[in-house]
Amino acid sequence: MQVHxxxxxxxxIEGDITRWQGDYIxxxxxxxxxxxxxxxxxxxxxxxxxxxxxxxxxxxRQGKVLPGDAALTSAGSLPFRGIIHTVGxxxxxxxxxxxxxxxxxxxxxxxxxxxxxxxSIAFPNIGTGVYNFPKSAAAQIAVTSxxxxxxxxxxxxxxxxxxxxxxxxxxxxxxxxxxLESCR
Ligand code: APR
Numbered sequence: 746m747q748v749h750x751x752x753x754x755x756x757x758i759e760g761d762i763t764r765w766q767g768d769y770i771x772x773x774x775x776x777x778x779x780x781x782x783x784x785x786x787x788x789x790x791x792x793x794x795x796x797x798x799x800x801x802x803x804x805x806r807q808g809k810v811l812p813g814d815a816a817l818t819s820a821g822s823l824p825f826r827g828i829i830h831t832v833g834x835x836x837x838x839x840x841x842x843x844x845x846x847x848x849x850x851x852x853x854x855x856x857x858x859x860x861x862x863x864x865s866i867a868f869p870n871i872g873t874g875v876y877n878f879p880k881s882a883a884a885q886i887a888v889t890s891x892x893x894x895x896x897x898x899x900x901x902x903x904x905x906x907x908x909x910x911x912x913x914x915x916x917x918x919x920x921x922x923x924x925l926e927s928c929r
Contacts, residue, residue: 746922748929750895754907755888757925758867759918762911763791763823767865770820770911771854773872774800774830776809778816783874784913788828792821796828813849815857827861829854833872836879844886847872851890858905859898865907870917884910884920892928 746757762770762784772788775781778800780789789796799818803810810816815831831854834846850871858866868887872878891908912918 748925750892753895756909757921758909758911762867762869763787765867765911768826768863769829769858769866770825771868772828772830773869774832776832778804778830784869792823795821813846815853829857833876836877847886848890852894855894862904864904867909867911869911880917881920884924888924
């Protein structure tokens with residue numbers, strides 16, 4: 746499922762983000778960049794020890810990565826230009842600024858990717874696993890944030906040509922397909 750917003754191709758892909766092909770993938774990390782389960786575990790397992798070493802160096806240099814913020818590492822042995830580790834909000838019922846923080850995860854990651862000259866980037870469904878953000882609401886925020894980002898950028902400072910939402914779970918993929926359909 747694909748749709749164009751301005752000159753950027755948005756796509757929904759079902760599967761494992763470590764198998765995607767493109768420049769940068771986004772990780773749903775924790776504030777300490779310690780690695781964990783879910784997509785974080787899959788990326789660290791597939792990319793090898795170097796990613797954890799670079800995460801430790803970031804931790805030493807700047808301390809925690811706050812929710813909504815992001816940090817960049819290499820992709821270790823994975824064939825990407827790098828990994829953008831962003832920290833989603835822990836869902837606490839919706840009254841703890843979770844929506845704004847999740848939107849920030851997308852804009853911060855996209856800004857970082859653009860600063861690196863990325864032509865393509867893939868996002869997992871940040872926050873919707875261990876951090877328990879409701880899936881439909883999270884998808885709505887993801888798509889809205891990405892579309893807004895594309896529309897607000899001028900062509901001159903927008904290197905991105907392809908943005909993928911990689912959904913590990915079929916129900917998330919269905920939600921994203923429906924949302925992108927409505928962007929046509
Ligand atoms: N590829 C793409 N998506 C994946 C993969 C994978 N290989 N494995 C899991 N997912 C999906 C999950 O199905 C979920 O929809 O990633 C989404 C986000 O779930 P989590 O990985 O649990 O991320 P999050 O909810 O943001 O929680 C972050 O979990 O693993 C820890 O260290 C991490 O503490 C942090 C927390």
